[in-house]
Amino acid sequence: MIKNKMKINDLINHTSEWLKGTGPHSDVVISSRIRLARNLNKFPFPHWASKVQLNAILEKCSQAMEKVELLKNSTLFLLADLDSIDKQFLVERHLMSIEHTQKTEQKGVLVNDEENIAVMINEEDHLRIQLMQSGFNLFEAWEIINGIDDTLAKLLDYAFLDDFGYLTACPTNTGTGMRGSVMLHLPALVMSRQIERVLAAIAKLSFTTRGLYGEGTQASGNFFQISNQVSLGHSETEIIENINGLIRQIIEQETQARQIMLTKSREVLEDRINRSLGILKSARIITSQETIELLSMVRLGSDLGMIKDIDRRTINELFIITQPAHLQKLENVKLSSDQRDLKRADLIRKKLNLMSA
Amino acid sequence: MLCDVCGKNPATVHLTEIIDEQMNELHLCEECARNKSAAMEQQFGLSDLLAGMADFEKPSSNKEEEPVAVKCLACGLSYADFKKIGRLGCGECYLTFRKYLAPLLKRIHGSNQHIGKNPVKTKVAVKLNKKKAGLPELKAQLQKAIIDEAFEEAARLRDQIKEVEARLDKE
Numbered sequence: 001m002i003k004n005k006m007k008i009n010d011l012i013n014h015t016s017e018w019l020k021g022t023g024p025h026s027d028v029v030i031s032s033r034i035r036l037a038r039n040l041n042k043f044p045f046p047h048w049a050s051k052v053q054l055n056a057i058l059e060k061c062s063q064a065m066e067k068v069e070l071l072k073n074s075t076l077f078l079l080a081d082l083d084s085i086d087k088q089f090l091v092e093r094h095l096m097s098i099e100h101t102q103k104t105e106q107k108g109v110l111v112n113d114e115e116n117i118a119v120m121i122n123e124e125d126h127l128r129i130q131l132m133q134s135g136f137n138l139f140e141a142w143e144i145i146n147g148i149d150d151t152l153a154k155l156l157d158y159a160f161l162d163d164f165g166y167l168t169a170c171p172t173n174t175g176t177g178m179r180g181s182v183m184l185h186l187p188a189l190v191m192s193r194q195i196e197r198v199l200a201a202i203a204k205l206s207f208t209t210r211g212l213y214g215e216g217t218q219a220s221g222n223f224f225q226i227s228n229q230v231s232l233g234h235s236e237t238e239i240i241e242n243i244n245g246l247i248r249q250i251i252e253q254e255t256q257a258r259q260i261m262l263t264k265s266r267e268v269l270e271d272r273i274n275r276s277l278g279i280l281k282s283a284r285i286i287t288s289q290e291t292i293e294l295l296s297m298v299r300l301g302s303d304l305g306m307i308k309d310i311d312r313r314t315i316n317e318l319f320i321i322t323q324p325a326h327l328q329k330l331e332n333v334k335l336s337s338d339q340r341d342l343k344r345a346d347l348i349r350k351k352l353n354l355m356s357a
Numbered sequence: 358m359l360c361d362v363c364g365k366n367p368a369t370v371h372l373t374e375i376i377d378e379q380m381n382e383l384h385l386c387e388e389c390a391r392n393k394s395a396a397m398e399q400q401f402g403l404s405d406l407l408a409g410m411a412d413f414e415k416p417s418s419n420k421e422e423e424p425v426a427v428k429c430l431a432c433g434l435s436y437a438d439f440k441k442i443g444r445l446g447c448g449e450c451y452l453t454f455r456k457y458l459a460p461l462l463k464r465i466h467g468s469n470q471h472i473g474k475n476p477v478k479t480k481v482a483v484k485l486n487k488k489k490a491g492l493p494e495l496k497a498q499l500q501k502a503i504i505d506e507a508f509e510e511a512a513r514l515r516d517q518i519k520e521v522e523a524r525l526d527k528e
Contacts, residue, residue: 039448041448042431042447042448043447044431044432044434044446044447045444045445045446045447047442047444048432048434048444048446048447124444146474149474149476153476158476159447159448160448160475160476161448161451161452161471162471162475162492162493162496163469163470163471163496164451164458164462164469164471165471165473166471166476167445167448167451168445169444169445170443170444170445171445171458171461171462171465172465174451174462174466175462175466175471175473176471176473176474178473196382206467230465230466230467231466232462232465232466232468232469232470232471233466233467233468233469233470233471233472233497234468234472234473235472235473235474236473236474289369
């Protein structure tokens with residue numbers, strides 16, 4: 001692992017592994033993510049630690065990670081070295097949380113070349129290790145992250161108690177320290193107004209639903225991130241099985257809703273999908289919210305075989321590169337919101353017209 | 358459709374609120390939605406929520422003892438600090454405040470007994486697992502037996518745990 005070997009600007013021409021649009025059930029499931037919260041024994045949690053202690057934690061953790069085989073080809077970004085666009089850029093790529101962009105001293109994020117592993121250092125906990133997979137694939141994600149965690153446990157003295165498990169700053173993460181999340185695209189459940197019923201059921205089963213960018217964000221463009229709330233009293237595999245059971249049901253409901261729409265109102269659906277594509281292909285000014293909503297329809301069109309010349313991967317990429325920080329990175333200048341809406345429309349038009357040409 | 362709150366701008370954000378299992382649909386314009394989400398965060402921060410829960414957890418037999426004054430010797434965080442910020446100070450805090458955290462964890466997770474992986478004895482646990490269940494599983498089974506009032510089973514599990522612990526000590 002070399003510090004800043006991969007420059008942040010290199011990431012822009014790279015497609016994250018999890019965006020490839022492959023993997024099981026990738027017509028409904030965008031990605032699967034597992035994150036583990038870990039802390040070092042004898043050190044206060046980040047919010048309660050001094051600068052000297054935070055530095056020592058950063059040092060210890062980054063040294064340990066250098067010895068992990070799966071993290072050999074990765075880059076450690078020190079948040080203090082990054083400007084606000086860079087930080088936003090990493091958030092947009094789902095490599096770190098919005099909280100990690102605040103009070104950035106002694107904070108780091110380690111990203112591997114495939115961009116499917118990211119480790120935040122000194123966020124709410126000393127370590128937040130995350131693994132993202134394309135499609136519905138939590139068990140595979142767990143196997144990989146479990147191996148990384150085992151290696152780190154030999155190198156670092158984790159804060160752990162037999163009865164409470166892994167100790168975390170917030171008691172809501174104590175125990176396994178694990179959160180499994182699945183990002184779903186549920187346009188048919190939203191359009192058929194069944195989503196309220198589904199979300200209400202999820203809340204009753206002690207799972208949480210969030211928007212595209214995690215905690216505190218609104219669900220938009222028919223994307224929903226579902227994760228476990230309980231982290232103590234169940235083993236990691238039990239937690240994953242529970243999420244999987246729920247997700248399988250939601251996938252089934254979404255698939256059914258899509259089929260019903262196809263048989264009962266095919267023309268209306270086709271009209272909506274093609275109008276969305278039409279706007280994206282010809283708009284001169286477009287906000288990021290409208291982009292997400294229209295791309296969601298285009299993605300549905302592609303999944304249903306109504307749009308043949310635009311693949312899922314291109315659509316997935318467009319979701320990311322049309323975000324504010326990505327646009328500014330691509331243009332290499334600071335852009336106002338109005339300027340971004342122009343550039344965004346430009347970029348989408350070029351990409352989509354190129355595909356269908 | 359116009360915004361439910363201001364009635365002026367078109368509604369672009371559609372929210373479903375669930376309060377006491379009652380579902381409520383709200384259609385808001387972007388500005389009102391932003392205000393609403395800020396208000397919700399203010400009302401319902403996680404630390405408030407945890408602090409509220411922590412309040413319930415004073416063990417009734419210890420009413421004379423004021424838990425807010427108890428401080429973690431390792432990091433200096435007091436129980437009052439925890440109630441205010443909703444975060445513990447360090448791993449040691451879990452031992453210092455065990456009495457109050459055990460019931461709090463149970464309220465949050467429905468259990469306060471970890472049965473997942475273990476960083477230190479990974480190898481030992483795997484070895485034991487091949488022959489018998491590992492320590493965490495046994496302890497969980499013991500808890501369950503006690504709750505179910507299956508006392509014979511509980512006694513058997515207790516002995517088995519002792520046996521495994523003794524063997525772990527030797528190793």
